[in-house]
Amino acid sequence: MAEVLSLDNPVFKALLFYSMVCLLKMVFVVFLLMRTRVTKRIFPNPEDAGKEGKVRYDDPDVERLRRNHLNDLENIPLFIFVGFAYIFTNPATTVALWHFRVFTISRIVYTIAYQTQLQKPSRGMAFTVGLVCCISMAVQALLATW
Amino acid sequence: MAEVLSLDNPVFKALLFYSMVCLLKMVFVVFLLMRTRVTKRIFPNPEDAGKEGKVRYDDPDVERLRRNHLNDLENIPLFIFVGFAYIFTNPATTVALWHFRVFTISRIVYTIAYQTQLQKPSRGMAFTVGLVCCISMAVQALLATW
């Protein structure tokens, strides 16, 4: 059991890898948000705005990125926590890897769908697929630690 | 020490279990939020709303669920991080289990109090009790890793 949390365990190694991919994607959204704020000179505080900028909380581009980022914050920590518990259930490597991959792809598709304002079901579907991955892992971990 | 992070350690196993319970409760609030959005046809983006829905950020039911979810996001990851560090302090099993149980119950009570709009001190007390559990574990972990 001591080997569960070791890079020799391909499932744990993959969890670390996909967690880093998801977190760096989240940071990418933060960069987009900062760039948009600077370009449009729209800031959340008077001391940021200075003389040339404006304090606004209703700019559609800024708020769209903020909602995207907030959705990442709701889902990516959930994935990492649940994935961490899930690897203790001793899952088949292939099954585990596909949970991680599908989640990671779902977050990338989600971000693209959000920022390019894709037609209706695409973003919601990406969100749902990612959430189902998390629920699947959470339920398995719950049963194993009952 | 290698056995700290093993399902043979009842404290670690319990931490995983209660973490999964808290996270699944958080996901339950997400489902309530999605159901309310669909029922009331109130969405955060124009492309979600389509022709029949509305984009609003001030619907009391939606915002109440959003605040509840945000409060979960503030507290449940905090609990899992702090609980993880706490198990390395080698706590007595019973004491540790009651930290986890009280926190988990506090989050369930919090959610019920929030969504049924219970009288004033109930939600605040649930929040405070949960936070005190976290602070207790954090301080013990801090002292052990000084």
Added chain:
Amino acid sequence: MAEVLSLDNPVFKALLFYSMVCLLKMVFVVFLLMRTRVTKRIFPNPEDAGKEGKVRYDDPDVERLRRNHLNDLENIPLFIFVGFAYIFTNPATTVALWHFRVFTISRIVYTIAYQTQLQKPSRGMAFTVGLVCCISMAVQALLATW
């Protein structure tokens, strides 16, 4: 490898310590927020406000603390996740400790800069320094788990 996650590993022990410092600092902002709400009698729900309080979402002091707290939520879990993966890359102790210290200091400076409304580049610089620490650790963990 089994000793990576043990208090005998100075890097892991330091990660737990600095994580607790950051999380307790986050809780401190929550206390400031609760104190400000009670002092100014401004609450997020009608049942909290009662007869003497007001429900408002635009009070500058409350919103400033809320944004500070939200920024903590974006950055501190990121740091802990990334730091956890990073310790598996077998980093030099000194290098790792300075990553953790710089991040922790950056969050404390960030909070002070935010709440005392310091001149323009200070808060942004603290945020950027903290984020760079996280990206550095994330990229190293990504390369080690490729």
